[in-house]
Amino acid sequence: MRISDNLQSINQQISKACERSNRNPENVSIIAVTKYVSVETTQEAVDSGIVHLGENRDEGFIHKYEQVTGHVKWHFIGTLQSRKVKSIIDKVDYIHSLDRLSLAKEIHKRTNRKVKCFVQVNVSEEKSKHGVSADELIEFVQQLEKYDSIEIIGLMTMAPHIKDEKVLRRIFQKTRHLQQKVQHLNLSNAPCTELSMGMSNDYSIAVEEGATFVRIGTSLVGNERK
Numbered sequence: 633m634r635i636s637d638n639l640q641s642i643n644q645q646i647s648k649a650c651e652r653s654n655r656n657p658e659n660v661s662i663i664a665v666t667k668y669v670s671v672e673t674t675q676e677a678v679d680s681g682i683v684h685l686g687e688n689r690d691e692g693f694i695h696k697y698e699q700v701t702g703h704v705k706w707h708f709i710g711t712l713q714s715r716k717v718k719s720i721i722d723k724v725d726y727i728h729s730l731d732r733l734s735l736a737k738e739i740h741k742r743t744n745r746k747v748k749c750f751v752q753v754n755v756s757e758e759k760s761k762h763g764v765s766a767d768e769l770i771e772f773v774q775q776l777e778k779y780d781s782i783e784i785i786g787l788m789t790m791a792p793h794i795k796d797e798k799v800l801r802r803i804f805q806k807t808r809h810l811q812q813k814v815q816h817l818n819l820s821n822a823p824c825t826e827l828s829m830g831m832s833n834d835y836s837i838a839v840e841e842g843a844t845f846v847r848i849g850t851s852l853v854g855n856e857r858k
């Protein structure tokens with residue numbers, strides 16, 4: 633498997649999805665999710681032209697951060713425990729999993745710069761999933777205003793592992809509506825223009841519904857643990 637071939641075919645799928653939805657493919661960034669692969673494979677991804685890398689655990693994140701060379705933007709995409717914030721906060725470019733005030737408080741305490749964050753929303757209302765519910769989102773975002781090191785650049789969601797296109801599409805649409813709602817609050821720390829949604833199985837639908845960041849692991853860099 634060559635990552636550059638996978639990247640080419642994913643780029644083609646994204647272009648087609650953009651054509652179907654009248655979007656510009658330049659507004660869709662691919663994050664290579666490298667949690668299941670080695671440093672060597674991750675380096676191959678960067679050497680193939682991938683800029684955005686995503687990891688979901690602090691150890692994996694720090695390991696890749698220290699070993700991989702080149703021009704990389706680092707995304708933390710997994711559930712973030714407050715006690716792990718200290719170890720990653722000066723290394724991340726984006727956090728996709730802001731889902732509670734205590735985490736915002738800890739981020740604010742541990743850094744002096746502005747950190748680009750996505751609020752993770754649980755639109756499918758699956759109990760197993762992290763994220764702020766649709767009902768609580770607006771109040772949550774308003775409460776974040778006092779933490780001025782946090783910049784809410786958008787919303788992130790994870791769709792359930794299902795094949796039903798209609799259900800997936802509805803989840804992505806709902807997330808986009810919530811994103812627009814937050815954007816229109818015009819809060820100084822919440823431009824909220826971005827949508828982080830879509831993974832290996834559903835990124836084409838996510839792009840049709842407005843994703844600006846897709847997080848792709850298996851179908852881009854593979855899974856070396858299988």
Ligand SMILES: *Cc1c(COP(=O)(O)O)cnc(C)c1O
Binds near residue numbers: 688710848
């Ligand atoms: C693992 C993971 C992905 C990528 O999953 P694939 O199905 O391998 O593409 C995307 N987002 C998050 C939050 C993940 O944990």
